[in-house]
Amino acid sequence: MRVLVFGATGMVGQGVLHECLLDPDVESIVCVGRGSVGQQRPKLHELAHNDFLDFSPIENHLSGFDACFYCLGVSSAGLSEQDYRRITYGFTLAAARVLVRLNPKMTFIYVSGAGTDSSERGRSMWARVKGKTENELLHLGFHAAYMFRPGLIVPLHGIQSKTKAYRVFYKLLGPVLPALQGRFPKYVTTTEQIGRAMLKVAKHGWPKPVLETSDINEV
Numbered sequence: 001m002r003v004l005v006f007g008a009t010g011m012v013g014q015g016v017l018h019e020c021l022l023d024p025d026v027e028s029i030v031c032v033g034r035g036s037v038g039q040q041r042p043k044l045h046e047l048a049h050n051d052f053l054d055f056s057p058i059e060n061h062l063s064g065f066d067a068c069f070y071c072l073g074v075s076s077a078g079l080s081e082q083d084y085r086r087i088t089y090g091f092t093l094a095a096a097r098v099l100v101r102l103n104p105k106m107t108f109i110y111v112s113g114a115g116t117d118s119s120e121r122g123r124s125m126w127a128r129v130k131g132k133t134e135n136e137l138l139h140l141g142f143h144a145a146y147m148f149r150p151g152l153i154v155p156l157h158g159i160q161s162k163t164k165a166y167r168v169f170y171k172l173l174g175p176v177l178p179a180l181q182g183r184f185p186k187y188v189t190t191t192e193q194i195g196r197a198m199l200k201v202a203k204h205g206w207p208k209p210v211l212e213t214s215d216i217n218e219v
Helices: 011-022 056-061 081-102 125-138 164-183 191-204 213-218
Strands: 002-006 028-033 044-048 067-070 107-111 144-149 152-154 188-190 210-212
Touching: 002 011, 011 028, 011 067, 011 191, 056 081, 067 081, 067 191, 081 107, 081 125, 107 125, 107 191, 125 144, 144 191, 152 191, 188 191, 188 213, 191 213, 210 213
Parallel strands: 002 028, 002 067, 028 044, 067 107, 107 144, 144 210, 152 188
Antiparallel strands: none
């Protein structure tokens, strides 16, 4: 299986990349991003790109893939709706529209978030934008598309968030996070479980297109 990973330097993306590197069914991984993932492995390749609204300069490198794991995203904290929408909706759909044209048999998996508003009419700005992004991805024409909505994510294998506030949060709650996961499997998952679930869903599918935390932990 040949896979594309967007956002491989983020916390979720690092977890997905970690599991892809371990999976013998994954023969090639191409990470698309502005910065390096900082690893060198025989099946790992990096594709540097800066303009996530225009993928035409690298189109010739984006075909022949079985799955795309889209983990690129930002926190809405401190961002206007316009700026958040540009990254969350604009970047994602710009990539997806190119990929569905070049890889019509691709499975596209998007990392959304718990509480996403599929109606696109709620009060929460980030939830509306995520909802619109999900809705368009589901109707874009991929062979299969799945929306992952994790809640609280426990980072494993030395993985850290790039967001300072999140790093502080995880440092303070680190000792109790494993216990929280055991007690609240509907709300807490791990970077490892997300990565493994993405791979299993890409290979074998899932009965519904939107996976909440409990689904992710069940896969």
